Amino acid sequence: MSITTLGQFIIEKQQDFPFAKGELSRLLRDIGIAAKIISREVNKAGLTQILGEYGSVNVQGEDVKKLDIIGNETFIWALEKGGEVCIMASEENDDVIHLNGEYSKKGKYVVCIDPLDGSSNIDVNVSIGTIFSVYRRISEPGTDADVNDVLQAGNKLVAAGYVVYGTSTMLVYSTGKGVNGFTLDPSIGEFCLSHPDIKTPEDGKVYSINEGNAGEFPQGITEYLKWVKESDKATSRPYSARYIGSMVADFHRNLLKGGVFIYPPTAKAPNGKLRLMFECIPMSFLAEQAGGLSNTGSQRVLDVEPTEIHQRVPVVMGSKNMVEKVLEYMK
Ligand code: AHM
Numbered sequence: 281m282s283i284t285t286l287g288q289f290i291i292e293k294q295q296d297f298p299f300a301k302g303e304l305s306r307l308l309r310d311i312g313i314a315a316k317i318i319s320r321e322v323n324k325a326g327l328t329q330i331l332g333e334y335g336s337v338n339v340q341g342e343d344v345k346k347l348d349i350i351g352n353e354t355f356i357w358a359l360e361k362g363g364e365v366c367i368m369a370s371e372e373n374d375d376v377i378h379l380n381g382e383y384s385k386k387g388k389y390v391v392c393i394d395p396l397d398g399s400s401n402i403d404v405n406v407s408i409g410t411i412f413s414v415y416r417r418i419s420e421p422g423t424d425a426d427v428n429d430v431l432q433a434g435n436k437l438v439a440a441g442y443v444v445y446g447t448s449t450m451l452v453y454s455t456g457k458g459v460n461g462f463t464l465d466p467s468i469g470e471f472c473l474s475h476p477d478i479k480t481p482e483d484g485k486v487y488s489i490n491e492g493n494a495g496e497f498p499q500g501i502t503e504y505l506k507w508v509k510e511s512d513k514a515t516s517r518p519y520s521a522r523y524i525g526s527m528v529a530d531f532h533r534n535l536l537k538g539g540v541f542i543y544p545p546t547a548k549a550p551n552g553k554l555r556l557m558f559e560c561i562p563m564s565f566l567a568e569q570a571g572g573l574s575n576t577g578s579q580r581v582l583d584v585e586p587t588e589i590h591q592r593v594p595v596v597m598g599s600k601n602m603v604e605k606v607l608e609y610m611k
């Protein structure tokens with residue numbers, strides 16, 4: 281058989297890190313387990329009429345939890361049980377989460393998650409995603425980890441990835457040596473390597489931005505949006521607008537086909553909407569690992585020093601030449 285499962289792939293790749301003791305491999309495996317459970321729950325989302333509305337009490341008198349809460353709890357459970365992670369931060373929690381598993385205090389790693397990104401799309405059967413990132417802790421293993429272990433710049437990342445719950449469920453991740461994508465085969469319950477060594481095209485024809493906010497964009501973005509709509513065969517313009525409203529899904533399409541994703545500052549949200557730690561850093565890492573770029577408009581996203589876990593930053597990411605063009609306009 282020629283398939284490679286995520287588990288097999290992780291073990292094979294451990295050899296890329298000569299001193300690895302298998303802890304990161306185990307951590308990635310735990311993330312894979314959480315992803316499969318969340319995928320199962322996401323696939324049931326349309327049955328809420330039958331099983332009970334999320335957030336309500338079902339006919340059996342049980343609370344039906346919202347999918348983002350399920351996603352959050354599933355991740356925390358998987359990483360607590362795994363024991364490689366000492367502390368986490370989640371888009372769902374105001375503060376950092378100390379893990380209390382038997383081995384957690386000795387865990388060498390820190391994880392940030394957005395358990396269910398694009399949650400406004402859940403009820404309408406449109407793709408959503410999960411985003412994760414992994415850092416090495418700064419404090420000594422065995423001591424109490426704190427928020428400083430979490431507040432690390434993207435250039436310190438050990439691994440990052442996302443799961444997109446689309447026409448099929450895919451897990452895409454990188455440990456800093458390229459990007460690989462795995463598709464969940466529901467018949468065997470395994471993620472199978474389907475997109476080895478993903479490289480994003482240097483150019484594309486798709487721009488992804490919420491143009492409903494156009495009246496609030498900085499002038500550079502307004503000018504850029506005028507430019508993308510002009511006709512010019514040589515540069516394949518006009519471009520196509522594609523905006524799902526789930527960053528994971530928009531990013532995934534652009535990663536494979538070429539494109540640029542922009543969430544600029546707006547008058548209402550001067551730092552944009554997307555969160556540095558949970559959304560922008562992991563996706564920027566993947567963009568760069570695939571040969572693309574990611575920038576806030578004034579600096580590389582991966583070089584932003586975070587000061588708080590829920591900090592927001594503007595972001596322009598995707599195909600190299602397209603990001604460079606946007607940045608020219610933003611200057
Ligand atoms: P969420 O974390 O509350 O789901 O919000 C994040 C989402 C992204 O997936 C998406 O790109 C963006 O918000 C859409 O925002 P907007 O509706 O302002 O365009």
Ligand code: MG
Nearest residue numbers: 371394397398
């Ligand atoms: Mg989110």
